[in-house]
Amino acid sequence: MFNDTQLQAYKAQLRGALIEPGDAAYDASRKVYNAMIDKRPRLIARCADVADVIATVNFAREHALLLAVRGGAHNGAGLGVCDDGLVLDLSALRGIRVDPRAHTVRVEGGCTWGDVDHATHAFGLATPAGIISTTGVGGLTLGGGIGHLSRRFGLTIDNLLSVDMVLANGQLVTASSRENEDLFWAVRGGGGNFGVVTSFEFKLHAVDNVVAGPTLWPLERAAEVMRWYRDFIVGAPPELNGFFLFLTVPPAPPFPEALHLKKMCGVVWCYTGDPARAEQVFEPVRAMSPALYGIHALPYPMLQRAFDGLYPPGHQWYWRADFVDELPEEAIALHVEHGPRAPTMQSSMHLYPIDGAVHRVGRNDTAFCYRSSKWAMVIVGVDPDPANREHITRWCKDYWDALHPYSAGGAYVNFMMDEGQERVQATYREHYPKLAAVKQKFDPGNLFRVNQNIKPAG
Known part of the structure; x- marks a missing residue:
């Protein structure tokens, strides 16, 4: 665990708020979309920027804290929160930049699809997403992304061009078809197993x-x-x-x-x-x-x-x-x-x-x-x-x-709810061994395990 000196040093690194039990914002901050989930984390880091994400990942790893990553908090199984651990809350990272000429959009990890639709619709553009605008971009994308536009434009991941993400070692990397290709393959459907995605770049289509x-x-x-x-x-x-x-x-x-x-x-x-x-x-x-x-x-x-x-x-x-x-x-x-x-x-x-x-x-x-x-x-x-x-x-x-x-x-x-490892393996079928190898490469200690977990190959 950690002592008070270590906690204060971590808190001093953050631009965003660090919320603890007993704070006025604690109960509201630990809630997720599904009210069946009632968990009490030791800390909630409301990250204000990528530097806060890096500091939070490092603190969790160095002190062996259970780490949950929260985007839109819609996850049915409540995997954006945990008991006695550290919640990395991305909800303040809401920046969006549309490039109408290139038909692309850069979306920060705390955005909802309502945020994205609002920004892209001004240009008569959209990318495939779900069917509820309050859904978080991060969770939906990393799982695949099924919605109203799927039959015409594919899954959300089929329109994903790149991600910026913080790995378990605290390093910020970009994954795309040109760099860290194995990681880019894995995040397109492999869930939040490989790091914290701080921004997504999507291809846009003419949908008004x-x-x-x-x-x-x-x-x-x-x-x-x-x-x-x-x-x-x-x-x-x-x-x-x-x-x-x-x-x-x-x-x-x-x-x-x-x-x-x-x-x-x-x-x-x-x-x-x-x-x-x-x-x-x-x-x-x-x-x-x-x-x-x-x-x-x-x-x-x-x-x-x-x-x-x-x-x-x-x-x-x-x-x-x-x-x-x-x-x-x-x-x-x-x-x-x-x-x-x-x-x-x-x-x-x-x-x-x-x-x-x-x-x-x-x-x-x-x-x-x-x-x-x-x-x-x-x-x-x-x-x-x-x-x-x-x-x-x-x-x-x-x-x-x-x-x-x-x-x-x-x-x-x-x-999926928390349905056990057999169901996770059934979901990835013959892709599971390759996913486990990517997990071993980028998160060998399984820091990112509050999810439909893929175990490291080692």
Whole structure:
């Protein structure tokens, strides 16, 4: 551990705040998005710049402190905080610089996707991200990055040009296709196992307004709609993305009052192609006679913010996930059995398509290796009331247990709870030994282990 003299010397190196138990800001600073997670770190370093990050990594290593790295704090398993250790909080590193001529953006490690969308949309540009704007850039990117733009432009990591990161030895390095290539390969899907990314450089695409929104159907049509969606989306143009979901209709606009709190199935669409072709592209969707057809033109950042109000921080969350190659009739029957049993209004199941541009990247080109899967499935039990914790967890686990035999075996790391080393290895499959070798090279002491951990090869 450390003594008071050592602590004061470390504190003097920081421009940002160092928060301890008993400080007025402590309880608020240790909270993460998932209220199921209630951990009490010994120190929280709210880093103000890269120098603070270096000092914090060095202090954790020198004093054998458990180190958790926090970006947006959305991680389902709460891996941005730890008990009795040191939390390296990047939330003050929010700088963004857009280069509209080069179609690139440099993003600091504490940014959220809402920050990025705000900056890039001014130039009619965007890079693939998730579906909730309050999600942190760092966590989503390092796990792969699945969202509305995946079928057209690939995963977030497929648009990552470089990273600046602080290694376990305190050194700041750049990783790209031209330098530290093995590290660059590993961070594209390997999570936060290799260091603290202080900035990301992304490629941008011309995305301004989109034609997007939900279509909903009654539950009695769920099997029919899922079959249709399964066959339609894989043949749809890459400019069209749509994820299937079971949901309870939120009692708020834009949903009509007649549908409020009804359990339904649906697809949330995003079309980034020629607006003049939108009517033609969505004709097969209209032909399915949805009970709600909520598709319209809107700015891309507005679509990214659409779920923010439904999922504010501070709710109870339990996640289970898998990659999915096919949706046979047996799997559809199980979805139709379990999906409508969602125990609370915010609990849901989503099937995110990961074909199109995602499949055009080689299986071995990045650490993310499920390049042949068609969907990333996530089941989430969500509710603000801690009394419902076991209820939402049990539904989620039962649903996942039923569908897992029809999965590809592993899961998107950003959707995983603390599920053990076997699940981590299943997620990286044949890439795990190479990831372990990169881990041995850059973090042989496994300083960065509060994550879906990859053990050093040594």
